[in-house]
Amino acid sequence: WSSEPMELDITLECSDLDGLAAAQAQQPVATDNCDGEISYTKTEGSFVSSGCANAGTYTNTWVATDLCGNVSEIFTQIITIEDTTAPVWSTASSELDITLECSDLDGLAAAQAQQPVATDNCDGEISYTKTEGSFVSSGCANSGTYTNTWVATDLCGNVSEVFTQIISIEDTTAPVWSSEPMELDITLECSDLDGLAAAQAQQPVATDNCDGEISYTKTEGSFVSSGCANSGTYTNTWVATDLCGNVSEVFTQIITIEDTTAPVWSSEPMELDITLECSDLDGLAAAQAQQPVATDNCDGEISYTKTEGSFVSSGCANAGTYTNTWVATDLCGNVSEIFTQVITIEDTTAPVWSSESMELDITLECSDLDGLAAAQAQQPVATDNCDGEISYTKTEGSFVSSGCANAGTYTNTWVATDLCGNVSEVFTQIITIEDTTAPVWSTMDAELNITLECSDLDGLAAAQAQQPVATDNCDGEISYTKTEGSFVSSGCANSGTYTNTWVATDECGNVSEVFTQIITIEDTTAPVWSSEPME
Known part of the structure; x- marks a missing residue:
C-alpha cells in the first residue's frame, strides 16, 4: 500500500453526513512491482456503536490484487463517528415566558405543562430535565415568579444550555364586590x-381573584339633611384592597333616615276635658290656657296648632261646650291625630235671692188697701251666677184668716228660674193683715142726748130706743154693747138722768171708746089742777 496506514482514518461528527460520505468514498492506493492493473476489494464495515447510539466506528478494509492474483495485506480505514455537540433549543428564548393573572390557575397549569423543544445534530431521542422553581414573591403575596429551567441531553450525554421559562404572576385585578349594589341600603325611621x-355596623363583602386577605376601608358619611332635621341620609363608602394593593371600585351604602311617624299625644284623651259652672270664669280661662303635650319618635321641637272652638249652646244660653282641637307637627311636617278638649259649661246653680228673707213681709191695717196693693205689687229680686234673664213665677196666696174676718195673712211665694231651668228656693212674702183699730162713732157726741119732761114717756121710750152708729175701718159687722143706766135723781124724785153707754166691737174684738147718751128728765111743769075750777 502506498497509502499510509490510517491515512484514510477520520473522526467525524455524527451529524457530518457529507464527511461520512466522503470518507466512505475514499479508497487506499496500492502499487505493484509489475505493471498491470490492480483491483481493489473493499469490505465495508457496519457501524459499531461505542456506547451511545450516535458514536462508534465504521471499519472498512481493502485488499489489492494484481493481475497475477497476488493479494496485498489488508488496508484498514477506521471512520470514527463521535457526538460531542449538545442539543440546541429550537424553542426561542423567552418563548415559554408568560405573564398571568394570579387567578388564572388554568393558565398557570398550562404554562407549567409547557416544555421547550431541542434539536440534536444527530438522530436519537433527546431527554429533558426540568427544574421546577418555587413561587418567589415580588413584594405582595399574589405577585411573583415561577422560574423553571430545562436541560436537553442527547443519547451521548451531551447537555444543552439551560433553557429558562419565567412565569410571571401578577395581581392587577382589584377585588370585586360580592355584595350586590344597594344590598346594604336601608330606609329607617329616625327613631x-x-x-x-x-x-x-354592616359591611359589604368583596372577593378577590386570588387568595389572600382583603382589607376594607370605610369612609363614614355624616348625616345630610334632606329638608327637615330628622330626615336625610348617611352615605358610607368602602373600598376593598387586596394584598397587592389593587383597590376595588367604591361600594356605596345609603342609609335613608325618614321621619314618617307623627307625634303621639302623651296627654291622655279627655285629660284636658273639664266641666265648669258657667260662672267660673277663672276656671274657664285656666282651661282655655291648657295645652296637651305630644312626644315625637325623634328629636326636635314639636309645634302645636290650636283651633279654638266657639261656644255651642246645648239647649240653654249658659250651658254648652267649647270644643278646642290641637294638632302637633314635628320638624318633618308629620301631623298628629287631633287632640280634642271639651270644656263643658253647665248651669246647675239656681238663682239666689238678693232680696233678704222677709224683706217684702209687711203688716198692714186691714183698711190699708193702698198698702196692700203696693205690697202685692212688690216682687223679690234674684241674681244668677251666670248672665241671662231670670224669670219669676209668683204663686199668689189667698187671704187666710187668723181668727177674725179682717185679720190674717196673704202668703205669696216666688221661684226664680234661670235660662237653664234652675229653680231657686222659694221666696216667701207674708202680708199680715191686722185689725187693731176700734170702731169709731159716726154718731156725734151728745147727738143722742135729750132732755125730756118727766111726763114724756114716749119721748123717753124713743130716746131709750136710739142707738149710736159706729163705723169700722174694715169691713165686717159691728156689734154694739149697751149699758143702760138707771135713773139717777138729781134732787127731786122726777128730775134726774138716765146715762146709757155703748161700746162698738168689730169682728176682731176691737172695742170703741164709750159712747154716752144722757137722757135728762126734768120736771118743769107745775101741777095742774085736775079739780075743776070752782069745783
Missing part, C-alpha cells in the same frame, strides 16, 4: 337607633 347602629 330606629338600633336599626341605625345595625346598618352602620
